[in-house]
Amino acid sequence: MMPKVKIATDWLAGCAGCHMSLLDMDERIVGLLESVDFTSSPVTDLKHPPDEGVTVGILEGAISNTHNIEVAKKMREKCQILVAVGDCATFGGIVAMRNLVGTDQALERAYLETESVCGGLIPDSDELVKPLPMVTGVDKIVKVDLFVPGCPPRADAFFYALTELLAGRTPVILPPELFTYD
Amino acid sequence: MEQVRITINGSEFSSPVGTTVLQAAKQAEIDIPTLCDHPALAPIGACRICVVEVKGQRNLQTACSYPISEGMEIETESPRVVKARKLVLDMLFSERNHFCMFCEASGDCELQTLGYRYGLDHWLYPTYTKPFPIDATQKFFLMEHNRCILCQRCSRACGELVANHTLGLRQRGTDTMIHADTYLPWGESTCITCGTCLQSCPTGAIIERRSSFTGRSGQTEKTASTCSQCSIGCGIKVVTRGGQVLRIEGDWGAEVNGGLLCKRGRFDPLFEGRARYTEPLLRRDGKLSPADWDLILTTVAERINDARPDQVGILCSSSATSEALHLANNLFRRQLHSQAGLLNGAVPQAFDAGLLSDIEGSDIIIVAGADPVRAQPVSSFIVKRTADRGARLVLVAGKDNGLSPFAHVHVPPDEIGKAVEIASRAERPTVVYGDAVTDAQLNALKALEGKATFVRIEPGVNTYTAASLGINKGLNTRGLKVLYVLLGDQDWDGSGVIESLSPDVFIVLQGGFVSPLAGRADAVLPSAIWSERMGTTVNTDGRVLGLSAAFPPDGEAKQDWEVLQLLAGGLGLETGGSFAEISAAAVAELKGKEGR
Numbered sequence: 001m002m003p004k005v006k007i008a009t010d011w012l013a014g015c016a017g018c019h020m021s022l023l024d025m026d027e028r029i030v031g032l033l034e035s036v037d038f039t040s041s042p043v044t045d046l047k048h049p050p051d052e053g054v055t056v057g058i059l060e061g062a063i064s065n066t067h068n069i070e071v072a073k074k075m076r077e078k079c080q081i082l083v084a085v086g087d088c089a090t091f092g093g094i095v096a097m098r099n100l101v102g103t104d105q106a107l108e109r110a111y112l113e114t115e116s117v118c119g120g121l122i123p124d125s126d127e128l129v130k131p132l133p134m135v136t137g138v139d140k141i142v143k144v145d146l147f148v149p150g151c152p153p154r155a156d157a158f159f160y161a162l163t164e165l166l167a168g169r170t171p172v173i174l175p176p177e178l179f180t181y182d
Numbered sequence: 183m184e185q186v187r188i189t190i191n192g193s194e195f196s197s198p199v200g201t202t203v204l205q206a207a208k209q210a211e212i213d214i215p216t217l218c219d220h221p222a223l224a225p226i227g228a229c230r231i232c233v234v235e236v237k238g239q240r241n242l243q244t245a246c247s248y249p250i251s252e253g254m255e256i257e258t259e260s261p262r263v264v265k266a267r268k269l270v271l272d273m274l275f276s277e278r279n280h281f282c283m284f285c286e287a288s289g290d291c292e293l294q295t296l297g298y299r300y301g302l303d304h305w306l307y308p309t310y311t312k313p314f315p316i317d318a319t320q321k322f323f324l325m326e327h328n329r330c331i332l333c334q335r336c337s338r339a340c341g342e343l344v345a346n347h348t349l350g351l352r353q354r355g356t357d358t359m360i361h362a363d364t365y366l367p368w369g370e371s372t373c374i375t376c377g378t379c380l381q382s383c384p385t386g387a388i389i390e391r392r393s394s395f396t397g398r399s400g401q402t403e404k405t406a407s408t409c410s411q412c413s414i415g416c417g418i419k420v421v422t423r424g425g426q427v428l429r430i431e432g433d434w435g436a437e438v439n440g441g442l443l444c445k446r447g448r449f450d451p452l453f454e455g456r457a458r459y460t461e462p463l464l465r466r467d468g469k470l471s472p473a474d475w476d477l478i479l480t481t482v483a484e485r486i487n488d489a490r491p492d493q494v495g496i497l498c499s500s501s502a503t504s505e506a507l508h509l510a511n512n513l514f515r516r517q518l519h520s521q522a523g524l525l526n527g528a529v530p531q532a533f534d535a536g537l538l539s540d541i542e543g544s545d546i547i548i549v550a551g552a553d554p555v556r557a558q559p560v561s562s563f564i565v566k567r568t569a570d571r572g573a574r575l576v577l578v579a580g581k582d583n584g585l586s587p588f589a590h591v592h593v594p595p596d597e598i599g600k601a602v603e604i605a606s607r608a609e610r611p612t613v614v615y616g617d618a619v620t621d622a623q624l625n626a627l628k629a630l631e632g633k634a635t636f637v638r639i640e641p642g643v644n645t646y647t648a649a650s651l652g653i654n655k656g657l658n659t660r661g662l663k664v665l666y667v668l669l670g671d672q673d674w675d676g677s678g679v680i681e682s683l684s685p686d687v688f689i690v691l692q693g694g695f696v697s698p699l700a701g702r703a704d705a706v707l708p709s710a711i712w713s714e715r716m717g718t719t720v721n722t723d724g725r726v727l728g729l730s731a732a733f734p735p736d737g738e739a740k741q742d743w744e745v746l747q748l749l750a751g752g753l754g755l756e757t758g759g760s761f762a763e764i765s766a767a768a769v770a771e772l773k774g775k776e777g778r
């Protein structure tokens with residue numbers, strides 16, 4: 001029996017929607033499990049990719065703060081093929097709306113100026129991660145091997161990309177009906 | 183026309199001399215992507231997405247602006263071309279906010295479509311995020327500068343097509359943005375809210391406020407019809423979804439307007455405030471109350487039968503279809519020998535009529551007795567853009583005419599002789615005249631017969647048909663016992679007619695919208711409104727134009743012609759046959775339609 005292909009997923013600045021879409025593969029996940037081992041993900045008990053590494057790493061979400069950079073670099077280190085899924089990981093997405101006002105102004109609006117705030121304070125502690133001045137896609141921090149855009153990518157797009165990778169067919173070219181920006 | 187032979191992607195084609203590479207490719211059914219180009223606008227080659235490889239040329243050339251020449255060899259999708267197009271897209275996406283997932287235009291955006299076509303699954307360059315303002319000072323549409331790609335289709339449409347020159351570019355480089363006048367809030371600018379910019383925008387930069395986020399183009403239905411607001415008869419597409427009108431678009435393929443519409447045609451019908459008549463009403467015990475069609479038609483027929491022919495009259499709105507006018511004429515004048523009048527007057531048919539499109543070829547335009555800016559705006563666009571191309575505009579009108587700011591020479595109405603003298607020295611003068619033209623003015627203009635082209639602009643939507651039938655003036659209300667008003671969508675309170683009627687006159691109101699006239703009406707027959715109307719109308723050029731219904735008539739309302747047909751049947755008279763027969767008969771009765 002062939003050893004199972006190990007896949008790890010993680011999320012950065014995202015909404016978990018891409019992971020939900022991954023789960024939307026429904027019963028096809030059961031079929032995939034015959035040849036795939038999902039080692040870790042934010043929605044399972046094991047959160048971090050194993051030390052020995054995985055073949056495919058999947059990242060959802062944009063690079064928005066210093067922690068995102070750490071997670072992205074760690075995943076890049078631990079996987080052979082890095083897949084950026086969703087508009088946030090590929091372009092910056094919804095999170096990049098912050099760029100239109102600037103990080104400082106966004107923090108002020110959120111923590112000081114919001115109508116319900118009394119005696120607001122912008123969180124600032126060494127224990128907290130620091131928001132970056134600019135939100136970007138994952139490829140601006142680490143090398144990405146495959147992009148699956150979409151908000152979220154359709155479950156069919158996940159299934160198509162994984163099936164192609166498992167069959168060793170690269171580069172993966174998404175068919176037009178699965179290639180979407182929204 | 184002289185043909186030029188060219189090779190595109192290895193296949194040979196021939197196109198007329200003067201054709202651009204883009205047009206030649208289109209004729210050969212080869213798709214070259216475009217963004218800043220639009221068939222209705224002059225090409226500017228600004229966005230460079232249409233670049234192609236031309237053998238012998240060192241650089242790639244923009245297909246939209248590059249003319250073909252004999253033996254030219256063109257490659258439209260070579261690796262070099264595709265690389266250049268991807269670069270253009272990467273550069274476009276690197277500026278401003280082109281995130282699709284929260285954009286109104288997603289699904290209908292030309293930039294997005296190209297991103298898909300060239301497989302842009304991530305962005306090469308960091309996004310540049312200098313924020314631009316959103317201008318929401320217009321009632322009908324807003325400008326989201328962050329989604330603008332500076333293709334200038336809006337400002338070119340505003341200048342070249344509408345000749346209003348409100349929109350332009352300000353600043354340079356990455357600060358460049360579209361602005362209205364000298365950076366005024368759009369709502370306070372010289373904008374006439376015709377919406378041509380909105381219809382020209384390839385992205386989500388200019389979006390309609392009322393219909394935004396109500397569905398992508400593919401989720402809507404589009405009914406090609408004719409605008410029912412004035413006598414120009416612009417081609418429209420009524421965009422609907424789930425039984426609602428979302429918006430009205432100008433039909434780029436329509437000969438009359440070439441895609442242009444005015445505020446009245448594009449937006450006003452969407453903000454209609456009047457309630458509808460959806461069931462027949464009959465006055466009983468002093469009150470209008472619901473009645474079924476049989477009863478109401480029998481009652482009206484009885485009233486007509488009880489009166490002498492000269493005591494019955496129909497007053498037609500010029501917005502009625504040709505079919506309804508034909509049946510009204512057939513029933514009331516030919517069969518009942520009663521009279522038929524027209525609510526809005528008609529223009530005297532003093533000269534051989536030219537077409538609206540003839541205005542474009544003139545070197546002097548005299549406008550007399552007409553205010554097209556206010557009454558028939560799309561015709562004023564033609565006048566204005568012809569003036570832009572060098573024609574002199576001689577306006578014979580008072581100071582408050584809408585064309586005043588554009589006139590080169592302004593002549594008071596009683597000094598039309600001056601205008602005639604100027605025109606007599608021109609090579610291709612055109613006279614545009616409307617319903618306010620006086621007999622004295624017409625007499626003076628006669629001097630230009632044989633030299634000038636005369637373009638008559640009728641005051642009402644379908645005045646052309648009414649006038650052809652001889653229904654061209656008001657009604658003599660003396661001794662009237664039954665007044666039938668074919669009101670259509672018109673907003674008329676009866677002033678000028680109702681006060682001269684004795685209180686016992688039986689008034690029948692056939693209309694779509696609740697009218698102040700109902701206070702005096704004895705019977706109300708509900709009819710289809712603009713979005714439900716089927717039939718034909720004839721514009722001021724004499725062009726026969728089709729009206730298609732986007733919806734069936736609301737409630738128990740019926741088409742105007744159908745009601746008249748039922749009434750004729752109730753009176754035991756000739757009903758005109760099938761809709762197709764009525765339609766053909768109506769067209770056959772048009773006068774002076776030769777060569778249309």
